[in-house]
Amino acid sequence: MGLFDRFKSKNKIEKTPEKSNLILSMPMFNSDENYALDKLIHDLESYWDLKISDISGDDSVATFNINDETVAVAIMPVPIPQSDLEGIFQYNYLWKDASEELKAMTNHAIVTVLSSETDFVERFKIVTKLNASILRTTTNSMGIYQGSQTLLIPKNVYLDFADLLHQDILPIQLWLYIGIINQETTSSAYTYGLKEFGNSEIEIINSTKIGSELYDFIHLIIDYIIGSDVVLKHGETIGFSAEQKIKITKSKAVYLEGDSLKLDV
Secondary structure (H helix, E strand, C coil): CCCCCCCCCCCCCCCCCCCHHHHHHHHCCCCCCCCCCCHHHHHHCCCCCCCCEEEEEECCEEEEEEEEEEEEEEECCCCCCHCCCHHCCCCCCCCCCCCHHHHHHCEEEEEEECCCCCCCHHHHHHHHHHHHHHHHCCEEEEEEEEHHHEEEHHHHHHHHHHHHHHHHCCCCCCCCCEEECCCCCCCEEEEEHHHHHHHHEEEEEEECCCCHHHHHHHHHHHHHHHHHCCCCCCCEEEEECCCCCCEEEEEEECCCEEEEECCCC
């Protein structure tokens, strides 16, 4: 199984969380200047080496195909409501000054990768490249908001992580949120957005490891299960070697709604 060895229990029957088939994100801007469709298409073709076809629309609303996936881009002439963002500001370690900087937002775009049967990871790569091209070809872009993953990511950070795709590295930081809670003697961690990839969210509760160690550990877990299209289940174990067997237990979530898979780390 590559980096991880998994040892299954007898209880193999478990409903897999359904994958959302629509991918949505919102680039944000601080002036009324819009992206230029011709520059966007050129960047997608030249920087990312993507095949673009069936272009329809203009600088305000457009649809086209990227590697045969249908995408849509539309400018909304209003900022994203602050009420939609307020709950994210305090947890947003990738953009610490977002609450102040986003007061200058004047409008935003809606970027959508429409439903298809293509592998979900490949479609997330497309929306990442599309977002990055919008950011790179506009001087007034501020960053990206992804509500389904509670992510606010500033422009430069987004572009840096998106470039990992040139090295065939998954930009996990752009696809889901990893929360870290540091207590006096223990730390906890959780994911938000893993359900989009057909997995239950993961939590590590009251570990003796420090927060940064938990972040690195859970990042490796996520990279493995998304990159290898693996679904973790209650009663299994996961580890870095045949000797390490970290127990997986499904129960009521501590930091999330519903249930989560707990890793005994």
